[in-house]
Amino acid sequence: MRLTKSLPNFMMLTPFMLLFGAFFLYPILSGFGYSFFDWDGIHEPAFVGLKNYEMILNARSSRIAATNLLTYVMITVPLGVSVAFGLALLVDHFQGFWARFFRSVYFVPVVMPLFLAATIWRWIYAPNFGVLNLILGWFGFENVRFLTDPDVMLYSLIGVDVWVSAGFNMVILLAGLKDIPRHYYEAARLDGANKLQEIRYVTLPMIRPVMIFVVTYSFISALQVFDIPWLLTGSSFLDYGGRRDALLFPVMDMMGRGFGRLGFGQAAAYGFLLTLVIVAITATIFAFQRKKENG
Amino acid sequence: MSSLEITNAHKNYGAVEVLKDICLDVSSGEFVVFVGPSGCGKSTLLRMIAGLEEISGGEIRLDGQVINDTDPARRGVAMVFQSYALYPHMTVAENMGFTLKLSRAPKREITEKVDQAARILQLEKLLDRKPGQLSGGQKQRVAIGRAIVREPKVFLFDEPLSNLDAELRIQMRAELALLHKRLGSTMIYVTHDQVEAMTLADKMVVMNGGVIQQVGRPLDLYDDPDNMFVAGFVGTPRMNFLEAEVAGLNAGTVEARLSGSDSGLRFAHGGAGLSVGQKVTLGIRPEHIALSDHGGSATFPLSIGFVEELGESTCVHGEIPGGARVTVLSHGARFADDRQVHTCFDPAKVLVFDQQGRRVRSG
Amino acid sequence: MSIALLPRMSRITPWSVAKWTLAICIAIVAAFPIWWMFNVVFADPGQPVSLNPRLYPTSFSSGISNIQRVLTETGYLRAYYVSVAYTILTIAGVLLVSSMAAFEFALFDFPGKRILFAVVMLSLMVPMAATLIPTYLLVARLGWLNTMQGLVLPGLASAFGLFMLTQFMKSIPREMLEAARLDGASHFQLYWHVALPLSRTALVTLAILTFMKTWGNFIWPLVVSQKPEMFTVSQVVSLFNSPLSHTTVDVVMTANLLAAVPPLIFFLIFQRRIVEGIASTGSKG
Numbered sequence: 001m002r003l004t005k006s007l008p009n010f011m012m013l014t015p016f017m018l019l020f021g022a023f024f025l026y027p028i029l030s031g032f033g034y035s036f037f038d039w040d041g042i043h044e045p046a047f048v049g050l051k052n053y054e055m056i057l058n059a060r061s062s063r064i065a066a067t068n069l070l071t072y073v074m075i076t077v078p079l080g081v082s083v084a085f086g087l088a089l090l091v092d093h094f095q096g097f098w099a100r101f102f103r104s105v106y107f108v109p110v111v112m113p114l115f116l117a118a119t120i121w122r123w124i125y126a127p128n129f130g131v132l133n134l135i136l137g138w139f140g141f142e143n144v145r146f147l148t149d150p151d152v153m154l155y156s157l158i159g160v161d162v163w164v165s166a167g168f169n170m171v172i173l174l175a176g177l178k179d180i181p182r183h184y185y186e187a188a189r190l191d192g193a194n195k196l197q198e199i200r201y202v203t204l205p206m207i208r209p210v211m212i213f214v215v216t217y218s219f220i221s222a223l224q225v226f227d228i229p230w231l232l233t234g235s236s237f238l239d240y241g242g243r244r245d246a247l248l249f250p251v252m253d254m255m256g257r258g259f260g261r262l263g264f265g266q267a268a269a270y271g272f273l274l275t276l277v278i279v280a281i282t283a284t285i286f287a288f289q290r291k292k293e294n295g
Numbered sequence: 296m297s298s299l300e301i302t303n304a305h306k307n308y309g310a311v312e313v314l315k316d317i318c319l320d321v322s323s324g325e326f327v328v329f330v331g332p333s334g335c336g337k338s339t340l341l342r343m344i345a346g347l348e349e350i351s352g353g354e355i356r357l358d359g360q361v362i363n364d365t366d367p368a369r370r371g372v373a374m375v376f377q378s379y380a381l382y383p384h385m386t387v388a389e390n391m392g393f394t395l396k397l398s399r400a401p402k403r404e405i406t407e408k409v410d411q412a413a414r415i416l417q418l419e420k421l422l423d424r425k426p427g428q429l430s431g432g433q434k435q436r437v438a439i440g441r442a443i444v445r446e447p448k449v450f451l452f453d454e455p456l457s458n459l460d461a462e463l464r465i466q467m468r469a470e471l472a473l474l475h476k477r478l479g480s481t482m483i484y485v486t487h488d489q490v491e492a493m494t495l496a497d498k499m500v501v502m503n504g505g506v507i508q509q510v511g512r513p514l515d516l517y518d519d520p521d522n523m524f525v526a527g528f529v530g531t532p533r534m535n536f537l538e539a540e541v542a543g544l545n546a547g548t549v550e551a552r553l554s555g556s557d558s559g560l561r562f563a564h565g566g567a568g569l570s571v572g573q574k575v576t577l578g579i580r581p582e583h584i585a586l587s588d589h590g591g592s593a594t595f596p597l598s599i600g601f602v603e604e605l606g607e608s609t610c611v612h613g614e615i616p617g618g619a620r621v622t623v624l625s626h627g628a629r630f631a632d633d634r635q636v637h638t639c640f641d642p643a644k645v646l647v648f649d650q651q652g653r654r655v656r657s658g
Numbered sequence: 659m660s661i662a663l664l665p666r667m668s669r670i671t672p673w674s675v676a677k678w679t680l681a682i683c684i685a686i687v688a689a690f691p692i693w694w695m696f697n698v699v700f701a702d703p704g705q706p707v708s709l710n711p712r713l714y715p716t717s718f719s720s721g722i723s724n725i726q727r728v729l730t731e732t733g734y735l736r737a738y739y740v741s742v743a744y745t746i747l748t749i750a751g752v753l754l755v756s757s758m759a760a761f762e763f764a765l766f767d768f769p770g771k772r773i774l775f776a777v778v779m780l781s782l783m784v785p786m787a788a789t790l791i792p793t794y795l796l797v798a799r800l801g802w803l804n805t806m807q808g809l810v811l812p813g814l815a816s817a818f819g820l821f822m823l824t825q826f827m828k829s830i831p832r833e834m835l836e837a838a839r840l841d842g843a844s845h846f847q848l849y850w851h852v853a854l855p856l857s858r859t860a861l862v863t864l865a866i867l868t869f870m871k872t873w874g875n876f877i878w879p880l881v882v883s884q885k886p887e888m889f890t891v892s893q894v895v896s897l898f899n900s901p902l903s904h905t906t907v908d909v910v911m912t913a914n915l916l917a918a919v920p921p922l923i924f925f926l927i928f929q930r931r932i933v934e935g936i937a938s939t940g941s942k943g
Contacts (some may be wrong), residue, residue, distance in 0.1 A: 006768035019815035025777075051853065264795060
């Protein structure tokens with residue numbers, strides 16, 4: 001009786017739920033299944049148990065990718081968020097037209113698709129004739145091999161990354177700043193706080209929830225980094241990760257195993273492991289936040 | 296002929312019963328007002344008639360047809376909502392004609408009916424505006440216009456004036472009364488404002504706690520309430536209630552002693568249903584108490600607490616011996632605070648209620 | 659007007675000088691790469707970089723001929739069509755499918771509602787990496803590789819879009835829907851005539867965000883479109899990038915510039931909506 005009454009509701013839900021089931025739920029479950037098979041996508045899959053997981057965990061490339069990722073995340077997330085927060089504070093100190101002007105200019109890189117940002121920077125970073133080396137040359141610096149020197153490559157990537165993401169996080173933080181009621185600042189000023197103390201004792205505590213969102217979001221996207229390092233290096237399934245795999249990251253490794261070496265079972269296992277790590281980290285951040293709020 | 300009949304209707308949300316055993320007849324062309332405090336179930340009852348709430352039990356008939364399970368759009372009712380519920384993305388004309396558009400009426404018919412309703416409500420000049428550009432009173436008129444276009448058997452109004460300011464409310468009240476006269480259709484109106492109810496209703500339905508307390512013409516309810524709730528709810532300032540004990544029964548009069556004092560009060564009552572020593576509550580309206588400077592028999596001294604001077608009338612609040620608070624409405628006289636005056640209760644206007652709050656009628 | 663826009667000169671302090679210098683320097687860093695891309699396109703390719711470091715545009719005609727060359731001599735124009743179709747179909751699909759579902763989740767009660775919504779919301783936590791390979795395998799099995807449906811359909815059930823529209827539609831007054839029901843609107847008509855028009859702002863915001871995400875999507879087309887006929891703009895740009903392609907910088911930057919035009923135009927028109935849309939995702943998350 002109640003179900004027939006809800007028929008119109010279900011009919012409206014059907015398109016979304018069908019697509020969601022087919023292209024989200026089913027892939028997740030089937031991917032978990034594939035992860036126990038050796039499969040090249042052409043021949044019959046062969047059950048191999050946990051061998052895929054073993055291979056991934058023991059492979060040199062995945063260890064390099066994991067190390068790279070760890071270094072990358074530890075630098076790019078705090079740096080990117082700090083830069084974004086600095087930008088937000090800066091823009092917040094302008095009013096009217098100029099506030100909007102600087103906000104827009106800082107936001108422009110966000111509008112660029114990642115593949116575009118990567119390609120532009122690839123050429124800016126180019127050796128000898130690249131405009132960055134050219135400018136460094138004016139100041140008497142040596143030519144830097146941004147994309148081929150394994151000690152520099154990671155930082156080149158982080159540069160692009162911050163350039164792209166700072167505006168995005170800035171806009172969110174700026175909205176958070178605007179939501180802080182003015183009278184807190186007025187009260188702080190009456191209590192004799194200077195500008196730095198205002199930031200320390202009013203802005204930071206008040207913006208905490210927004211900050212947590214920004215950090216969490218940056219974390220999740222940094223863990224899945226793919227487009228930019230892919231395009232800064234070889235840009236194909238046969239050649240990626242750059243010299244000495246200095247820009248090899250897990251999603252790239254997964255893609256390479258899947259499509260470059262036709263190991264879809266391994267790739268599925270890789271995806272599952274990555275998901276575990278990312279969900280675990282997200283859950284930890286949330287749990288940590290809860291605990292802090294309650295305690 | 297009865298156009299709307301409700302028999303033994305009740306409504307519960309899970310274990311909570313919000314309407315209990317509602318029986319009501321509404322005649323064709325009648326203006327019926329459901330009135331009561333918030334949460335009394337009046338809106339729920341209206342929404343059950345509209346078909347927006349399911350009926351848990353009982354029957355609702357419209358023109359003899361049971362409409363319990365009829366789709367709201369096919370019941371032949373139209374509703375004016377408290378928030379107006381005008382579609383903000385449509386013009387006034389589109390708002391009013393939306394129902395016809397949905398039923399695929401020809402364009403010409405839509406324009407005709409919308410124009411006609413607009414004429415009745417003097418909305419002709421506003422037809423191309425969007426609701427956002429209208430004042431509260433104009434929005435209200437459009438909402439009524441939308442109902443008129445549907446040519447319903449019954450108009451339903453859910454607190455339609457409560458979002459308007461006081462002056463506009465009085466004006467719209469008059470317009471609604473005129474509209475009812477002009478259209479002659481059945482209207483059911485929900486409000487928590489008893490003044491609105493008194494002024495508009497042919498038939499007033501006072502509700503409390505999911506139960507109909509009394510149904511009748513406004514003045515009948517005012518003069519002859521069935522219970523303390525109706526007596527207290529209808530009329531401003533509120534009726535005075537005094538705790539008392541029956542002291543003596545004579546032919547045609549009853550003597551009562553007010554609790555907490557030696558003062559006695561004699562009033563007209565047949566005595567039926569009363570016995571000596573019985574605890575009762577006496578009710579008397581503020582305008583049925585006279586004030587004078589001199590004491591005398593059957594008067595109580597009143598120590599004035601504060602005075603509200605409204606110009607054409609003066610409302611005096613104070614205490615009589617025994618500590619009961621009394622409000623007196625007097626016309627013309629001026630009184631200073633902190634003065635002692637004497638009150639004289641009109642013995643013909645005293646109502647008696649028993650311990651359960653039920654009226655004990657004269658007999 | 660212009661006077662009002664100038665900073666008040668009377669208040670020059672070391673702090674304000676520092677503030678303005680910093681703001682302008684960062685603005686240059688933010689805008690320079692895009693400016694530089696533009697200059698490379700509109701520069702005579704014959705001039706060596708050492709003489710003309712492409713700090714400003716120098717040759718309008720070479721820019722035009724660059725654009726002509728990229729559009730006629732490479733598969734770029736075709737890729738552009740594919741990208742436009744992919745983007746438009748995705749936007750239309752996401753808006754339709756998620757607004758229909760959001761309408762139900764926001765405004766009605768039905769058995770299983772809470773569980774369904776919770777499952778969809780949980781999916782927001784699952785990274786793209788988890789579904790990419792198995793979704794590819796599914797699309798391959800359906801025979802949809804190198805097809806438009808293979809490109810578009812898997813991206814339509816947007817949990818983010820559903821969440822955003824549900825939040826928005828919750829603010830639609832119940833009385834509005836009841837009025838429409840009394841006016842004789844069917845369930846679908848409530849959605850079409852009342853809920854959709856009332857959600858216009860949210861729909862526009864979602865459309866813009868979906869546009870930016872789809873136009874810039876790199877990894878999914880990379881996986882699904884393997885034949886040159888179905889390449890998207892992002893793939894052509896990436897092909898130009900690969901070491902074997904021997905494409906010169908002016909061609910690459912021309913392709914880039916053309917790919918940047920739609921998002922830039924969108925940004926200029928919908929700047930406020932985009933910024934507010936992104937800002938609101940922060941406060942809701």
